[in-house]
Amino acid sequence: MDVKDSNGNTLADGDTVTLIKDLKVKGASTTLKRGTTVKKIRLTDDPDEVDCKVGGMSIVLRTEFLKKI
Template sequence: MSDETLPPCPERSEPYTYEQGSLLVCPMCGHEWSPEDTGGDAADAPVIRDAVGNVLVDGDAVTIAKDLKLKGAGGGTLKAGTKVRSIRLDPFGPDGHDIDAQVPGFGRMHLKSSVVKKVS
């Protein structure tokens, strides 16, 4: 395989892939995979955008764009401006909630990408 044909990392979409023996390696995140494993999930996953149209990726930091009333045992309100770090995208999450995150003061929850803004 020549350098021009090496696929980007399926975990982080980094273009710096290199070969190490029979595996492909991403130097940015350390992910290793077989060239035969590159055909599917990362390329087929839908693009998830925030409330203003920025593309989101796993590990991004976002802020809540508007106050959210929480349902469930705890209830309460998640205030606009709350910063959430290291999000995980879940395009097939429950009821359109496509972000899985650890929200400070509230714990793990699913959020909709339409109510967050990416932090630059």
């Protein structure tokens, strides 16, 4: 399975990415700001989603909103 970020770069477990858009978190009153760095992502069974921890919360992010560093 080939997982790609918004620019077409291949993502792997443990990569560091940044957000390219402000995202509202469902179920929480938090907004993730553009430019936020997310470390140690984990790939899921869906090639369009990655699992990660941001601010102590474990969340799933869409790869279309990520850019590999």
